[in-house]
Amino acid sequence: MILRDIDNNRKLMERLGYLSASQNLSHAYIFEGDACVDKELLANCFIKAILCEEHQGEGCDSCISCNKINHGNYEDILYVAADGKSIKDEAIEELQGRLQKKPFFGDRNIAVIKQADTMTVRAQNRLLKTLEEPPRGTILILLSENTENLIPTILSRCVAFRVEPFETxxxxxxxxxxxxxxxxxxxxxxxxxxxxxxxxxxxxxxxxxxxxxxxxxxxxxxxxxxxxxxxxxxxxxxxxxxxxxxxxxxxxxxxxxxxxxxxxxxxxxxx
Missing domain, CATH: 1.20.272.10 (Zinc Finger, Delta Prime; domain 3)
Incomplete structure (x- = not known):
């Protein structure tokens, strides 16, 4: 699936397509949507649009980068998820260590933080350091059901989008x-x-x-x-x-x- 295949979010898809095509990208995004919304799928579609070798700004689902993303083995894409009920400080510390290293395959490290609104306050404050001084080429994508659980200083440093339910x-x-x-x-x-x-x-x-x-x-x-x-x-x-x-x-x-x-x-x- 690529950006144009996601329905019920036309303006958002146009915006993400423009950003990825122009490479005029922020270092941090928040995708907020209900639990039934496959925000991780959207994040992967956005990443494909950024990294695609054939159709930048859209994705092709056939080039090496798109195939790696579809199979979950793109070396420079990092995923963080809750351990139990929350994402703890140690998980963010480990992510920061990886983001300091040069990308293996491309010229960007991209991190997807699932259930970002479950981060402990300590973990959020640690992440804030990366948002304030991100390593060159880094993109952070936070997936959230309720951004009210994120501290204001994180919200102020991210571009936030509301995602409506789409067919999967x-x-x-x-x-x-x-x-x-x-x-x-x-x-x-x-x-x-x-x-x-x-x-x-x-x-x-x-x-x-x-x-x-x-x-x-x-x-x-x-x-x-x-x-x-x-x-x-x-x-x-x-x-x-x-x-x-x-x-x-x-x-x-x-x-x-x-x-x-x-x-x-x-x-x-x-x-």
Missing amino acids: PEYGQIKENAQELVRMLLNRDPFYALKAKLGQVAEDKDAAMKLLDGMELIYRDLAIANTRESRNYTKESIYRAVEWIEEARRDLQRGMNTGYAMKNLMIKIGG
């Missing part, structure tokens, strides 16, 4: 699962059936957060639609469902057991 096989499955649960709740299916469905589609926190995003999008669409389906709901019931979904999301972020939080949500919406 995973996102299609998330929507399908969310639509099925919303339908089951409307039909007042028995709790054991809801519980069984949750066991299939929300077995861990990550899957549950994506499912919550999908359900919230469905309810928000119902709130503005005028269809046979939307007429099964009152505005009040839709707004309550969205509030309960947001409450479940906060519960998960605070560390509540995934199964308990999701079952509690089903009970509240299902009545």
Whole structure:
């Protein structure tokens, strides 16, 4: 997949295409989007547009660089992810050491920090040193669900973009699962059936957060639609469902057991 294949974000794709084609690049970006948005896929598409040997500004998915990125073995692209619930200071320290070294393959080191909003405050303050004085050619891409968890000094040194949901096989499955649960709740299916469905589609926190995003999008669409389906709901019931979904999301972020939080949500919406 390349930038032009990403839908529902036309202006953002045009902007990223222009930046990568002109090579007028910042040293740091933030891609913020819901859990159901494949922000890592977007980051890789942006990197392909920057590094592509055939179609800079877009990517080709066939040159050596694009193929390396697709297979996750481009030597100068570094990925950092949460260890448990957070990204710790040691992980950022290790990243900084690698960024000080010359690139192996090209002329840039690029770091993608997944779940950047889970960085501890100490890790964020350490990263700030790199944002203030980045090694030559370095690009940092921070992926975040909620930039409010990032300290202001990091936000001020990054170019931030909001990413809307776009079609991928995973996102299609998330929507399908969310639509099925919303339908089951409307039909007042028995709790054991809801519980069984949750066991299939929300077995861990990550899957549950994506499912919550999908359900919230469905309810928000119902709130503005005028269809046979939307007429099964009152505005009040839709707004309550969205509030309960947001409450479940906060519960998960605070560390509540995934199964308990999701079952509690089903009970509240299902009545």
